[in-house]
Amino acid sequence: MADIVFRACAENGFHDLWIINRLLGKHSIKQGWGHSRFARSDFDVKVLADFLGVPNGVADIERLMYRKGKHGVNFFGVEISGIELIATRRISPLSLREKPFAKAIWSIRSLSFDPRTKERLLDRCPECSSVLQYRIAGDICRCTRCGIADFRDYPQALVEVDDVDGLDFVTNLIDPETQSVCRVHDDLKNFGTGEIFTLATTLARVIQTENSGGSRRPSPTAESLSLAGSAIKGWPKKFAEVVEIYAPNKIPDQNHTLDSSLYGVTAELKKVVRKELATVLSGRTRNYDVKSQARRAATRVKFWSSPAVMEQASKMGLPVIDVLALYADRVIECPDRRYAERLGIPSGAPPMDFAAFASHRKKVSGLVSVLDAVWGSKSSRHPWSRVMEEVVNKRIGVSILSPSSKNFLESAYTADLKRIRSICEAHESAVDPKAIVNVREAKFYLRMGTGDVGALKGQGYFKDDIITMEQIWRFQDEFISPFEIRARLIVAGVKPLSVIQIGARLQAAGAKRTLLDLHRYHRDDGEQYLFSIIGK
Helix, strand or coil, X not given: CHHHHHHHHHHCCCCECHHHHHHHCCCCCCCECCHHHHHHCCCCHHHHHHHHCCCCCHHHHHHHCCCECCCCEEECCEEECHHHECCCCCEXXXXXXXXXXXXHHHHECCCCECCCCCEECECECCCCCCECCECECCCCCECCCCCCCEHHHCCCCECCCCCHHHHHHHHHCCCCCCCCCCCCCCCCCCCCHHHHHHHHHHHHHHHHHHHCCCCCCCCCXXXXXXXXXXXXXXXXXXXXXXXXXXXXXXXXXXXXXXXXHHHHCCHHHHHHXXXXXXXXXXXXXXXXXXXXXXXXXXXXXXXXXXXXHHHHHHHHCCCHHHHHHHHHCCCCCCCCHHHHHHHCCCCCCCCCCHHHCCEECCCCCCCEEHXXXXXXXXXXXXXXXXXXXXXXXXXXXXXXXXXXXXXXXXHEEECCHHHHHHHHHHCCCCCCCCCEECHHHHXXXXXXXXXXXXXXXXCCCCHHHCEEHHHHHHHHHHEECHHHHHHHHHHCCCCCXXXXXXXXXXXXCCCCEECXXXXXXXXXXXXXXXXXXXXX
16 A cells, blocks of 8 residues: 555655645654555545545555454455564565566565565665655655666665575465465464464574574574574474574573564464474483493483583584583583483583683684694594593693684684594594484584585485484585585695685586585595695
8 A cells, every 4th residue: 555655646746745644634754654654544544545546445445454453464364463564665676677566565574575586675775875765755666865766777686595495485474476375284274374474584583683693683584584484384393493403502491582582473373382392492302322432322311401511512612412422431520410410420520611721812823723623634423522532631732712702612723733633543433323413413513504404404315304423424425525625735734725716626627516506525526636736
C-alpha cells in the first residue's frame, strides 16, 4: 500500500504526501507514509480507496492493508510481527530494471536483499546519500531528494551463502510471489508460516549476535538466515546441531540465547522450541578416549555437563576431545572435580596457568606460530595433546603475542620447530578414531568454516551424518589445502606465499580441485607442488 500511495501522489501532481495526512485526518509525519505507518494507523479505508480511484472500492485494496491479527499484522495472508515492517524505502535496482514497480517484501526488516534476485537492497541514494523515504512523492526509480540518481543504474552486490535452499526456505515463508509450499517437520506443521518465519529470523539474529561477539543483536545477515533456515528445515536434527554450535558454555546453567529471545513467537511454539533446546543442552552423549592411546578405553560423557571444561578448552584453543587427554595424562588439573571423578581422572595435576608464559606486544622475529608448526609437520593425526604437554611443561618454549583477542594456541609462537617436528614424527593423535566430534571441533581439525563443514555433511561425506575422528583423518589423507601447504613451507624455512597465491599456483599447475569447490586439492597434486619448491 505504501508504494501505491507514493506513486499515486506523484502521478496526480502532489509534491509530497501531505494530502494523505489531510484525507485521513492525521498529523504531519516526518517519515511519511511507509509500510510500518500503514500497519499501525487506524483510518477509513473507503476514503483511501476513493482517493486512489480503484474501480471496486475497498475490495481492491483490502488485502494490501496489513490488517491487525491476533499476534501481528497480515502480510499478504501471512501473519507476521508488526516490527518487521520498516518506515523507510528500500529497492532492488536489478528488479526495477526488469519491472519498474516496488515490492512490499523490500520493507521486511529481516530481509536486506531481494528474495528472487538475491541483490542487496539499496536504502540510500548513491548520489546524495539521502535515506530513501515515503515523504516526498516521485518516480520510484529515482531519488526524490536530488532527482539525479536513477537507481537502475546502480546495481548492488548479490548475497552469497553456503546454503541457498536454507535462505529460500525462510523467504518463501512470506514472499507473495513464491508458489512453493514450505514443508516442515510434524512438530511444526500446526504453526503458521508467519510464526515459523519469526522463529527463523529470531534464530538468525542469535547466530549473528554470537558471530559478532555477543555485544548486540544486529539485523540478521543472509548467511545467518540461511543457516537458520537450514536448521528449521532439517528439524529436529539440524536444529539441534546449529543451536549446539551457538550455545553458551561459560556460565553454569545459563539458558540458551535463543530461549531468552523467543518473545516474538506464540506460547505454543515456545514450548516446542524449549523442549528441543532442553534435549540438546541436557547433554548429547559422545565418545571420548580419556585414558590414553594404549588403553583405548572410551568413556561416555555429557558434552554440555561442564561449563568449566568448555571454558578452559576455549581459552586453550583446543577441542574438548584433546583437552580431556591432558587431564587423563595428568598434565593439567581438570577444573571440574566432579566431572573428572565421573571420568575416572585422578587429581593432583598442576592447574593450567596461562599467565606463566612470556608475552610480547609485537611478534618476535624468527618465531613461528605453534599452530603452523604442527600443521606443517604432519598431514593428519596431529598429536595436539602431546605438543601441548611439552608446552605446558616448558620443554617447548613459547611466547604469547599480547594483547590479543585470540586463544592461547592462536597467540603462541615458538622457535622450537625441530622439537615440534620430532614429536609429530614420533607420535600420533591420542584420540579414539571412533570418537564423535561436533561441527565446531571439525572446523578446527579440518581448518574449514562452519558452512564448509555443513556442506560436506550435506553431501553425505560423513557416514550417517555423524563426524568421527576416523573420517577427519581420512579426509586429511585424501586432500590438501593451501593452509597446510603454507604451513609446510614455513616449517621448511621457505618464505611462503599467501593462501590465495598458493591456491592460484596450484590451479595454474593443474592440481585437481574437488569437493564442492572448498579450496581442497588432491593430496598427490599438492605434494608434487611442494616437492617442486622444497624438494621433499
